[in-house]
Amino acid sequence: MGAAGVGETEIDLEGYVQEIVASGFPGIRSLPGRARRLRLDGYVQLVVEHEVVDEGMLRRQPAQLKSWMAAYAAATGSTATSTTIAQAASSGSDVPARSTTERYRDALTQLWLLDPVPAWHPGNDFARLSLSPKHFLADPALSARLLGLDEPRLLAGARTKMLGPQDRTALGALFEALVALSLQTYAQAAEAVVEHIRTSRRDHEIDFLLHRNDETNIAVEVKLTGAPDSSDVRHLLWLKEQLGEDLTDMVLIYTGSHAYQRQDGVAVMPLALLGP
Template sequence: MRYVKRHLETALDRSLEASRVVVLHGARQSGKTTLARHAAQKRGGSYVTLDDDASRLAALDDPVAYLSALRTPAVIDEVQLGGDRVVRAVKRIVDDSDERGRFLLTGSTNFLSVPTISESLAGRARILRLFPFSEAELEGSLRLDLTRWLDACSIDPPQQTEDRADYMSRLCRGGFPEAVALAPAQRQGWYDSYLETVVQRDVAELGDIRRAEALVDLVQWLAANSAGELNVQTACRQLGIDRSTFNHYFAWLRTVFMVNTVPAWSRKHAARVARRPKTHFADTGLATALLGVDADALASPTSTAAGPLLETFVANELTRQTAGSAGARLHHLRDYDGHEVDIVLERPDGALAAVEVKATGSPSENHLRPLRWLRDQLDRTAPGLFRIGVLLHTGPHCHPVGDRLWLAPINTLWHAEPQHP
């Protein structure tokens, strides 16, 4: 597959210039090795992987000597397999020198959550997360211009037209580089192997997993309930497990980046709001493979899975496009009176963009109600925070529909054409 430039590459380059150690972690097969090797090659660095038995044994035998011999920047792939012994050697080496970009560590588990690694490299490392491909990266597009959304309260129309079937094809393809390169008929087998590797190798080897079948059931349940609020009591009842088991297994699925949580949005001017996070399966291609649905099934107007999966698809795209930047953070909102907003994007200065996602190509007035409600609420309690409300849909319409409210096709997120005055 051709090299696809990652949006995170700029942040990675800057981090190597500023930090002694950079940690690049993310889901297995999300492209970390390709990006890390590309960064090292540009600087004449070296690469080793601890996924290789010989390299791992050599590193564990005398880690300081082994790592000191590597050219800068030294990429240590799958660093979690070396555990504390390797990470402490990295700490010792960088503490003896002020050299920037000495090590680039990659891992398929959350560096801060692996029990075999107690050393966090605090004050020495910049930690970056790489996600599977965003649609913008695959299209060679720039990141979404959130500044235009939040400051100009305006949306640039997409360059191309897509329909519901197109979006469902993208959704089922997912963003894992290997899966993207495969024909649709081959992806099911790839995803089956991926799940087996992550559950039976990564989680089982690092975690105290006593009921592997319960873990697989939980993965299936999370795929079926993607874009829903996390109700632990309901999950435990339906899966036949206790709360402690659920919490332990769910934490491990987050550690290997299989699920993302989106926190509830609340401020002092947003009373009576629910506090549960939403869970989104980290890749919709993997979710649809687990659920056994394809693009044709999801393209049907009667599909009940299309709406939640499309919301997850959009949430993932926004998460991937804002990763490594100082952009907006994702939240969701639901109050106890039944008002819900799918996604709330909040910038550090407090400016908000509210996003609703609908699988329809012909949005109606009713679909705009959540956005109107939040706009009016915030205008009364916190004037100036609500900047724009966007209803993303599968049709072609892109235009304003009232005060700071817009209709926009979903592919606006990766095909927007800047409009100049």
Template sequence: MDAYLERLVDPWIDEILDSAPAMMITGARASGKTTTALRHAASVVRLDNEREAGPFRADPDAALRERPEPVLLDEWQACPEVLGAVKRAVDTERRAGRFILTGSAQSDADPALWPGTGRLIRVAMHPLTVREQISRSGHPFIDGLLSGDPPQLPADPPDLRGYAEIALRGGFPEPAVELEGNVRRGWLESYVEQLLTHGRAGSGNGRDPVRLGTFFAAYALNSAGIVNDATLYEAAGLDRRTSRSYTRLLTDLGVIAELPAWSSNRLKRLARGTKRYIADTGLWGAAVGADVELVMSDGDLLGRMIETFVVNQLRAEAVVDPSRPKLHHLRDRDGRHEVDVIADLGARGLVAIEIKAHSAPKPADARHLAWLRDELGQQFKAGALLHTGPARYHLSDRIEAIPICSLWS
């Protein structure tokens, strides 16, 4: 990649460094964290290099001192002692723009993160969105929907097959931007293989890469679904404890994600199960062995891929959306009503989104959005039925049919 692709989080990183002493960028390996952080740093320490990490293991406070700031501490989890040194440096001198830490996603329950509590602002970095891949500026989709500022749709929007090609390209910078065809697919398959043999997945920690691979494939086949733990671990041939351990691991590595169920005291009998997703549709394709021809011949796989793709675009935008939406899903216990994405804006209301692999949805296709609007009244600010057709049009009060490509137009 010859030129740097501006990331959605770049302005947010600048804003943080202008005001706060330290920040941490988390995300899946190879999603571009280091490349982005380097553009904001004055000096860098690569802590996955043992020669550079050695002084920090011996005396982290001394090793950190007198470096040009902001100091980028790359792959901090390879030398967790550095987090305590950052805490002490910030407590001693709390000026803006001192430290940037990068590393793969970590569980909030990880004790190594405790020294950063109250000292670090965390920024989640996702694989490239399509907007980032084509260097297109614009409002986050939910913010634009609320402001009534419709995007200019492309003159030649993708058709259903085009969306499948875009989705299976994924968002990891190297395969998405630099590689093509079989080489891209080989990169994604290799990523999955290396993910499963990651040091934290080894049998020394009670984790078997073969069983983990079976679990990841089962998870991928259920992406964009509400599936309970029992169904998932039985499909993978695991017990409950192992299944939950693998879920935590893959979440920490940033390759799976969940949308929690939305709840409200105004609506009764809502299901509580989470909705599960693979965090990148390129990885999803590698995990299930799907190419464009396969998804175009299998309606179930196609629907899961399109929804997973759209939700991941929205998840990446939510990090920088000024309205700070919290993303959920909604389903009632009887299965009569279901909304793919609820963007909860707190006291300001909510936006509801349905996702369909359909080129010309009708008002009846938005019946779940209309039901939610009627139940919630003015709390319902806007509804969008994102579809694979070329046109944006009104469906009913506060509900529009909008092409998926509006996410990057």
């Protein structure tokens, strides 16, 4: 498991947006746009009206559960608290109880619809770290549908209220979700785990850290840009200062066309060239 490699791709931002909305579900992915959107909407309705009930996990409350799923989609890539998600799901009134939202989370996790990335906690004192997971649905296309976003709206920069830091955009969050899905798949093949790092004061954050028992550690930052600069790698370089030789590789994943190595050691790689 490593980050080496040079190369180029013809995949651009439009291609990544197409991949975000395409869905990874067999039987949905191959459908034309409108049919795919309808099938995804139907799947969400099936989940909230039948699957969680049929499995005996929740009493029938489809509207509230769907609202919570949409709020969770708005938290994609963030560490928003369960209270923040619940408040976003309630539009200011009738906020579901914590016990209810915990049942939502547990039920959807059992159905493999939630795929959160846990926080890394190494057990030493090199930094005070947050232990909150980053939120991801199992398929970025589901998040896009729950947020009412299709390919044209994403490419047009539709203003959608996202939970978390003020500067977050829906496209940035969903691109990170696409990266997360890829990393989880490749990490499983490499017998590695995917976690994230965020200091408790929020002054440093690493989007993903892949590691396995042979002490291979690869730090990954995700940027929705075709022209990254030094500010985009500052958290990676901070982590390198903390871990030294224990950090195997640093990778910046972006939307540009070329893979290359920066002088500071960071591998800059288009998502399309990422592999196990």
